[in-house]
Amino acid sequence: MPSDATGLLPALLVVAHVVLGSIAIILISARRRPSTAIAWMLTIIFIPYIGAIAFFLVGLSRLPKRRREKQHEVSRAILDRTEGLDRVSHRDEWPEWLGSSVRLNENLGALPMVGGNRAELIDDYEGAIAAMVADIDTAEQYVHVEFFILTLDATTEPFFAALERATARGVTVRVLSDHLMSILYPPRKETLGRLAAMGAEWHGMLPLRPWKGQWQRPDLRNHRKLVVVDGRVGHTGSQNMIQSNYGKKKSIARGLHWHEVMVRLEGPVVRELDAVFVTDWYSETDELLPLDTSPVVLGDDPALLDAQVLPSGPSFENDNNLKLYTTLIHKAERQVSITSPYFVPDEAIQLAIITAASRGLLVELYVSEIGDQFFVYHAQRSYYEDLLRAGVRIYLYQAPTVLHSKHFTIDDDVAIVGSSNMDIRSFSLNMEVSVMVHGAEFVQRMRAIEASYRAESRELHLDEWVRRPWGEKARDSIARLTSSLQ
Template sequence: MLDPLPDWAPSLTASAVALLVVDLVVRLTAIAVVPVNRRPSSALAWLLAIFFIPYLGVLAFLLIGNPKLPRARRRKQREINQLILDSTRGLDQVSTCASWPPWLPGIVELNRNLGSMSLVGGNTAELFGEYDESIRAMARTVDTAATYVHVEFYIMTLDPTSAPFFEALRRAAQRGVRVRVLLDHLGAIRYPGYRRTIRFLEGAGIEWHPMLPVQLHKLKYQRPDLRNHRKLLVVDGDVAWIGSQNVLDRSYNKRANIRRGLQWQDLMVRLEGPVVSGVDAIFTTDWYSETDELLESERPEVSPGKTPGRLECQVVPSGPGFEGENNLKLFNALLYSAQRRISITSPYFVPDESMLNAITTAAERGVEVELFVSEHGDQALVHYAECSYYENLLRAGVRIHRYPAPYVLHAKHMTVDEDVAVIGSSNMDMRSFLLDMELTLMVCGRDFVADLRRVEDGYRERCTELTLQQWMARGRGHVIKENLARLTSALQ
């Protein structure tokens, strides 16, 4: 005769059944919810995380599973997009449309539909690739300000390297110029000197606001890794700066970086002409999003008779405030349009499937494609994810040039044939496509492309080219790290 069940057995059985039911409901719900409006690779990665580590997977999905900003911020973005469309239609008349390649008008229209910005002519652009000189040159631009200065950087920290720029801001404020500063909340607070920087701005009478602040104490939750990654400076609506560089020492003042001797290598561009109003409109958008103050009255009128140069430029904003992936669509359109040569520089190269196909297809149809990356990255996970794509690229015929340590090649730009270049804050990775607010500039003009090609020639002289034979000889441990990093990169 069997022994009777213990008194606690029925309750244990009921608990087990309840857990099984909850587990089943979670899995079925995940299958129904996770893939909605999400690329298949990302959906699969999230489902695997939820199925294999269900509690942690569900918690992570609830915290960072939504790649869009809150509805109120997206509504503001739509409002100001319409304002930009209404106020810049006349800028189309500035463009000369001279000597365009036949595929370019379609890309211009794509950018206009996605980001609300027109292509405008009559601009000049000057490149600055020396780190400290870029900061000093931006300071000199601020010293010319008579009306206003708009500053927006992912990271701004007062230190000996950046002090000339901060002192120029203080001088501008002291002579009555309206100085406004935006800096990313989490981007800036992670680096030494944040409190000192804020004290300086407030002591100088400079109005500043954190972008996308994390405000859990106000019960306002948004995905904390949705960040504003843009870098721009506008003075009086006459001069603008954009590019890849933040405002701090090129070691980023972190002990680990200093110990490794890491030095950031960046590229900035100084702009004059009608395109400056487009860059200023991006600042206006972000200022409105953070303060509810619309700076429409300060937007300068564009006069075709006062255009200083011959370059055609188009500002392309992107980020989780937009419905689509504006920068990714621009990059892919250019990759498929190229006929002769593509040169890409990106510090964090983690393409999605569509971009990987566009790049390898370009190489396989006979376009000369080269990629400039850092030999050693500052972020191990991203670096190994990037490395996981090298074999596919090399087999397709893409030439990979690795910039030597201890420098981190942080510049972000691309040249296509002899006609078109893009430069700005956007990396070619899924974070920049989906999670970060970015600013990209498309430039049509052979003179500027030639200038940027000379910068790329300088990279090539310093770089070591990676061959397929060398890459296939790497260790098995390296391959395992690449595979794991590539899997986590899909969790967007």
């Protein structure tokens, strides 16, 4: 190579680095948290080409335009559709602060608070599946199934058998599961084969098939879990449709199993849960199923509850669950109890929790003593010291159980249960669904579940935590840096 060309190459590389950095500043800074933008900028500056490739693969946190347009289309249809959908059962019993939170939720997710509901909490893994099976066996028109992970195994066989019986009766069975998870969690062939053989219609959510024009950031996933039967009864919560050890060799070797909470719903709120399924079905198939527009009639049973569904994820313009959760924690007047297997909070949530504890509220956090994801496990531990110093009580659910439930309670009035963790991924990258329920009796039942966690946990104390080995502290701090690369 001529000497002038040899001298030109380093200069061209420098120019390319400068141009790349300038483009990155514009792309990364637009509508992104400063901490996240800084983390990406440092990655690209110090690992210029690998960092840039990583950003274009996993740094763009919005779904393709057509998917977002479909979300807007269904949201508009939901808001215009039903007489009496915003009627509630116990408006006079709401705490003063709940009305504005309900309005926020409706503005974000297009689904109002509605009355006339029953809600049953189920914190038994196989019991939750049995409850879904019993409801599917009553189906006359349709069964809608949506799970982040859906596999055929010994634990889930009764669920698939119930779907099989439903299709044999002429019931329409529609099934969605995350496309990537269906590949990563075998047996894919047997699972999809069973659905096809029974006549159920299955589609993978957020497929990664660039040769078919189906592509988005690979780690934007649909994390929702729900079952709806005839629009009468619905199930949602934290549990995937898979055996409780997830079939992982490492988990089986460690004796791990997952503990979950699901909520079984009856009443008008079920049609709101089904609207989430209808939206996802439309996104994957271009088929817009009819929305239930029959008038809402509330019963006069005083035990009926007000409930509101909150869908969230990158198909919306806002971090819906982040905004609602932060608002509720700031509104709390007596107690906040949070259960989240993966706790890597956004700055706003962390500040809200610390502020609540500093206001003198009882603030509890239930997490697992052990983790199944290395970086998430160590990242979440890096937040414990600030929480403990503020007075937050942290309970570590003891091994070998992974506490995978996702819920929290505010005072004695309001509970949230669903698929969303208290972490940056659930706030910004995953499509999630939660249900907000108002009702003292329901909150009491949730508090009983939280009490059962305490009985199976050990409380973490500040003096113990600050004395942990330096090696652990280093791993926690390094893992925390990765949480900002969203």
